[in-house]
Amino acid sequence: xxxxxxxxxxxxxxxxxxxxxxxxxxxxxxxxxxxxxxxxxxxxxxxxxxxxxxxxxxxxxxxxxxxxxxxxxxxxxxxxxxxxxxxxxxxxxxxxxxxxxxxxxxxx
Numbered sequence: 715x716x717x718x719x720x721x722x723x724x725x726x727x728x729x730x731x732x733x734x735x736x737x738x739x740x741x742x743x744x745x746x747x748x749x750x751x752x753x754x755x756x757x758x759x760x761x762x763x764x765x766x767x768x769x770x771x772x773x774x775x776x777x778x779x780x781x782x783x784x785x786x787x788x789x790x791x792x793x794x795x796x797x798x799x800x801x802x803x804x805x806x807x808x809x810x811x812x813x814x815x816x817x818x819x820x821x822x
Contacts, residue, residue: 716750716757716772718816723761724749731760746798770806770816778803778819797821 721727724747730778731737737751737758748761759772775781778795785792794804803819 716759716774716818717734717760717769718759718770720763720765721760722762722764724760727760727762731758743799770814772804772816772818775817775819778805778817781805781817 719727727753727761728739728749731751732739735753737753740752740757742749742752746761747763748759750759752758756758782795785807790812791808793808795803796804797799800821805817807815809815809819
C-alpha cells in the first residue's frame with residue numbers, strides 16, 4: 715500500500731520530503747508533475763494539483779480490470795480506469811462513506 719499526497723508545488727514538496735524528512739526520490743515524471751519517494755519500507759507519492767482533496771491510500775493489485783469487474787458486481791462504486799504513460803493503471807474505488815481508495819497495477 716502506498717499513500718499519495720496532493721501538493722500545490724511539486725518542487726517544494728520534494729524538498730520537504732527529501733531534504734527535511736530524509737526520503738529518497740525513486741521516480742519522477744516532471745511532465746505529469748508527480749514523483750515517488752521511499753524511506754525504509756514506506757513509499758509515498760506526491761502529485762502537483764489544485765484543489766482541496768487530501769491524500770489517498772493506494773493499493774497495488776495484480777490486475778485492475780479484474781478487480782473493477784469484481785467490485786462492480788459486488789455493488790461497489792468504482793471510477794474509470796486511467797493508464798498513465800504505459801506505466802501504471804489506476805482506478806478510484808469508494809467505500810460506503812465515500813472515502814476514496816486507489817487501486818493500481820504496474821504495467822510492464
